[in-house]
Amino acid sequence: MIPSSRGPQLSRRGVLLAAAAGPLVVACTTKETSPPEPDPLAELAEQARVDAALAAAVAASFPGLGADVVAANRGEHAQRLAAEVERARTTPSSAARSPSGAPSSQPVAPPADAGSAVALLADALAAAQRRGTELLPDLPTHRSGLVGAVVAGCACLAEVLA
Template sequence: MIADSRGPLLNRRRVLLAAAAAPLAVACTTPPPPPPPPDPLAELVVQARADAALATAAGATEVAAARTEHAKLLQAEVDRARPSTPSASAAPSSTPPEQPPGGATPEQVVEALTAARQKGTDLMPTVPVHRAGLLGSVVAGCASLLEAMS
């Protein structure tokens, strides 16, 4: 044992305990990692829901049903990829367009489908293969809906 002139004795056990606790103190003070970036598919979920509402207002029930199904499938993938994030947190990065006061027109539905098809096409090369397959299905669905609308 080592005698300390200021008081109690320092022993090997105290020295080892202090040395073992130092890394723990550092680990407890490090900041948490930043939250993950928003899921790129979350915006497509919001857009699909807005498109479904627009199609319903325009009387295009088949388009509304298809876009609702797209939203469900995309949301399921978002939830699968980030299970700790509740579905309600898939907030839009931009607010969906407001519905026109007199209802929607078929031309607006066509514009929305065209925009959805383009967003999905642009996003496809940036996501993993399994997500690209899902996006390809949604893009193909939007393309076929566009054909049906014309």
């Protein structure tokens, strides 16, 4: 329908596929989003931002599910992760690069019923937990605390929705 607004989700899916399917898909996604050595935390920040937008839309349509807490906390995750990406980018010694361009803030259409809304949020939180856990072993110590807290924070939000 509006493929351009689905950009962040497509790229997240791309990354998950790449992890599952190996070099072939990596080659395809590399063509699409091409910064060499992107900062892995930029991906987590974008994931958090998309989740916060979705949760805000869900909270507006279905109050009382706890989606407002998801929106607030995932928004804070996005902010903290983006700040760390920015700090690393502006630190001369760092080789990491963040994708350029301001993130688009397209309105998100919430699902039609409360049940699918909660399921969608729960899936997003599980994906964020998974991705953070995957990244954790290779992070420098000054980042592992932040990513660990984000992963734990997502687990708590899943508990809020449960």
